[in-house]
Amino acid sequence: MKKKLIILVLFILGCSTDPEDCAGVFGGTAIKDCNGVCDGEAVYDECKETWELIQNDIFTPQCVSCHKSGTYFAQLSGLVLTADSAYLQLIDVPNTNIYANNEGYVRVSSSGGIFGLNSSFLWEKINALNEDHFHSDHPYYGEIMPLGAYYLTNGQLAIIEKWIKEGAPEHSVVANPNLLSDTTIYSSPEFVVLEPPESGYQYHLGPFNILPQREREILYYVLPQSTEDIFIERVQISMRPGSHHFIIYTFTDEISIYLPEPEIIRDLHDGFGNYKMNNLLPMLFHKFITGTQWPALDYHFPEGIALRVPPNFGFDLNAHYINYTDEPIIGEVFMNIHTTQESNLDHVAEILFLNNVTFSLPPGEVTTVEQTYLFDEIIEYSNLSTNAEKLHIFQLFSHSHKHLIQFDIVLFDNSDNNELIYTARDWEHPPILEINPPLTLLPNQGLKMVVTYDNWTDDSLKFGLLSEDEMMIIFGYVYTE
Numbered sequence: 438m439k440k441k442l443i444i445l446v447l448f449i450l451g452c453s454t455d456p457e458d459c460a461g462v463f464g465g466t467a468i469k470d471c472n473g474v475c476d477g478e479a480v481y482d483e484c485k486e487t488w489e490l491i492q493n494d495i496f497t498p499q500c501v502s503c504h505k506s507g508t509y510f511a512q513l514s515g516l517v518l519t520a521d522s523a524y525l526q527l528i529d530v531p532n533t534n535i536y537a538n539n540e541g542y543v544r545v546s547s548s549g550g551i552f553g554l555n556s557s558f559l560w561e562k563i564n565a566l567n568e569d570h571f572h573s574d575h576p577y578y579g580e581i582m583p584l585g586a587y588y589l590t591n592g593q594l595a596i597i598e599k600w601i602k603e604g605a606p607e608h609s610v611v612a613n614p615n616l617l618s619d620t621t622i623y624s625s626p627e628f629v630v631l632e633p634p635e636s637g638y639q640y641h642l643g644p645f646n647i648l649p650q651r652e653r654e655i656l657y658y659v660l661p662q663s664t665e666d667i668f669i670e671r672v673q674i675s676m677r678p679g680s681h682h683f684i685i686y687t688f689t690d691e692i693s694i695y696l697p698e699p700e701i702i703r704d705l706h707d708g709f710g711n712y713k714m715n716n717l718l719p720m721l722f723h724k725f726i727t728g729t730q731w732p733a734l735d736y737h738f739p740e741g742i743a744l745r746v747p748p749n750f751g752f753d754l755n756a757h758y759i760n761y762t763d764e765p766i767i768g769e770v771f772m773n774i775h776t777t778q779e780s781n782l783d784h785v786a787e788i789l790f791l792n793n794v795t796f797s798l799p800p801g802e803v804t805t806v807e808q809t810y811l812f813d814e815i816i817e818y819s820n821l822s823t824n825a826e827k828l829h830i831f832q833l834f835s836h837s838h839k840h841l842i843q844f845d846i847v848l849f850d851n852s853d854n855n856e857l858i859y860t861a862r863d864w865e866h867p868p869i870l871e872i873n874p875p876l877t878l879l880p881n882q883g884l885k886m887v888v889t890y891d892n893w894t895d896d897s898l899k900f901g902l903l904s905e906d907e908m909m910i911i912f913g914y915v916y917t918e
């Protein structure tokens with residue numbers, strides 16, 4: 438019924454595609470758009486309302502997998518973007534993110550113009566071109582959307598921008614649908630040399646060479662620069678292109694005699710797949726601090742929270758580069774550790790680390806492996822304070838290798854309504870899930886990994902450090918109470 442009405446209205450407005458109508462104004466190719474306005478540059482190929490186009494061509498395929506009712510992602514963000522409710526959930530509605538509300542944003546403002554655009558949190562959340570400003574000026578705005586996937590194309594962004602500037606109407610054509618044909622995607626700035634932090638430490642790895650058609654994975658140990666606990670509130674990483682990952686580790690107490698020499702580049706293999714056992718061994722005692730599979734990272738811990746790192750060991754820096762070209766490339770990484778004082782903090786964060794090493798994947802089969810960690814096991818395996826009564830988890834992500842099909846994490850409480858809280862389908866860029874307010878785990882609860890792999894090889898696969906092996910790991914940050 439509604440649909441018929443819209444068509445009728447458009448008809449009355451004169452949805453003409455006759456070039457003659459506007460030829461006198463703009464010349465031969467110009468036509469009237471769906472509002473009956475002559476447009477010299479744009480040739481609107483159909484009278485599709487802009488909001489309908491945004492919903493059907495952008496939100497439904499790229500956002501709804503998470504933003505639909507019933508998912509944990511929808512619960513966290515408080516935002517459902519399915520066609521039945523998206524418009525009502527967006528226009529002039531306050532955000533779930535309180536920091537954005539405090540700074541005057543609504544989800545999508547209907548005020549129009551630049552003011553409307555600059556008051557729309559949705560625009561901040563998707564505008565990848567603004568990535569740098571987003572992360573450095575708004576530490577608590579979460580991630581750029583869509584989470585854990587490629588940014589929207591410049592064409593999709595242009596349509597949404599125009600729509601918001603036109604007051605975000607539900608029923609009119611306010612943007613040229615042909616904008617969608619620009620399918621280029623913003624990519625992060627190639628490589629920036631970071632300014633050292635005001636309070637904290639800077640480390641610089643490289644430059645080092647990666648030969649043509651080779652991989653290079655190196656480790657580099659730096660000594661602690663403090664004799665006391667440090668409290669990390671922000672980490673910035675910037676890498677030259679070609680990196681597969683960069684991870685900052687420290688060590689567990691068991692490392693003893695295997696502690697590597699500081700400030701020497703240790704290659705994990707010789708470039709032909711022959712591993713150097715001496716350099717592999719210390720990895721068994723690694724304790725993950727932070728890392729990224731993107732060329733740049735700027736992570737702030739939530740307000741009032743910082744990660745405690747004791748002075749027992751320094752950092753073992755791990756860079757992995759892959760050179761698919763026929764020329765040598767150069768690897769280089771800058772990393773800033775910003776620290777704060779414990780007296781500034783409401784909570785001290787610790788690392789959640791659950792590593793299932795006991796699975797086996799038969800050859801030529803798709804296999805789903807489940808592994809449950811009860812409250813006490815999470816405390817034990819992650820080395821958290823043993824008298825904790827509550828675990829507040831505020832960041833979660835998975836790690837696996839290339840045979841992954843899907844990595845789910847389920848909140849487990851011995852009842853039947855276990856809740857799915859995390860899904861990753863891209864092993865290279867698993868979504869880093871910020872959970873705000875944190876997910877609180879009680880002693881009768883736990884986390885269950887449900888992980889599906891496709892072992893297309895002729896050999897069975899097991900846990901291992903090499904890229905041909907598999908992994909099944911949950912990383913996260915937690916504070917206890």
Ligand code: HEC
Pocket residue numbers: 495496499500501502503504510513514515516531532533534544558559562563578579580581582583584585586589868870871
């Ligand atoms: C992989 C899951 C996932 C996908 C895909 C995804 N989102 Fe989100 N979205 C989240 C999560 C989780 C949050 C809350 C954390 C945050 O803000 O970073 C969120 C928050 C948001 C918010 C802030 C809501 C508020 O009121 O604070 C907006 C706006 C948003 N998403 C828009 C989008 C749009 C538009 C797309 C598609 C282009 C998209 N998201 C795709 C998971 C996802």
